[in-house]
Amino acid sequence: MQQALLLAQQAAACGEVPVGAVLVHDEQVIGSGFNQPIGLHDPTAHAEICAIRDACQQLQNYRLPLNTTLYVTLEPCTQCVGALIHARIQHVVFAATEPRAGSLISARQLMQSGFYNHFFSFEGGVLAEQSQIILKQFFAARRQK
Numbered sequence: 001m002q003q004a005l006l007l008a009q010q011a012a013a014c015g016e017v018p019v020g021a022v023l024v025h026d027e028q029v030i031g032s033g034f035n036q037p038i039g040l041h042d043p044t045a046h047a048e049i050c051a052i053r054d055a056c057q058q059l060q061n062y063r064l065p066l067n068t069t070l071y072v073t074l075e076p077c078t079q080c081v082g083a084l085i086h087a088r089i090q091h092v093v094f095a096a097t098e099p100r101a102g103s104l105i106s107a108r109q110l111m112q113s114g115f116y117n118h119f120f121s122f123e124g125g126v127l128a129e130q131s132q133i134i135l136k137q138f139f140a141a142r143r144q145k
Contacts, residue, residue, distance in 0.1 A: 001071045001095060001127045007034040007047065008073045008134050014039055018134045021047035021072040023055045023089075025065045031055025048072055048080040052087050063088045073131040075102035075124060081110045085118050092122040095131035 007020025011034035023031040033050025037043050048070060056062055069091040070084065075098040084092060092104070103110045104122050111119055 001073070001093065003029065003032065004047075004071045004073050004095070005127065005130055005134065007032060008131065011035045011047070012134065012138045018138045019047040019072065019074045021051040021070060023051050023064065023068055023070050025068040030058060030065075030068065044079065046077065046080050047074075048076055049083055052083055056087070064090075066090060069093060071126075073127075074098050074135070075104055075106055077101040078103045078108065078110065084120060085116050088118055089120045092120055093126050094122070094124045095126055095128045096135065097124060097128070 004020040004022045007022070008018040011020060012018035014036070016035040016038055019035045021033050022029055031051045031054035033054055034047050036045040036050060051070065055064060059065070064087045067090050070089055071093050073095045075094045075096065076084065076092065077098070078101070081103045094104070097106045099106050101107055105124060111122065
């Protein structure tokens with residue numbers, strides 16, 4: 001999660017909402033990313049999506065290996081939960097909850113729907129305070145502009 005927090009700070013430095021994500025398999029980072037929808041002119045370029053794309057390119061496979069864990073600084077949205085399902089992620093660890101768009105426990109609980117053909121486990125709150133500080137500082141600075 002520490003690496004994901006560093007990526008979130010990198011996103012903030014680029015003027016993007018500070019969210020970072022790291023994919024880990026067998027204790028090795030296989031992909032990473034941060035929010036880049038503004039810089040890439042791509043509304044789908046959330047941190048989770050960028051990390052999945054990075055890992056899949058490196059692995060030359062559209063599915064992630066078994067027992068891959070995503071560490072992300074903010075609870076994933078609906079789009080990202082869908083991508084994690086399709087990529088066959090096994091476990092998600094997120095820092096801060098996202099009351100408006102979070103799709104694991106906050107605004108929606110998509111993994112409880114019983115609709116999907118793949119399920120992943122998840123846990124939240126890991127280094128949540130550090131993530132919230134980065135987010136609050138970013139939005140406070142943005143409001144001052």
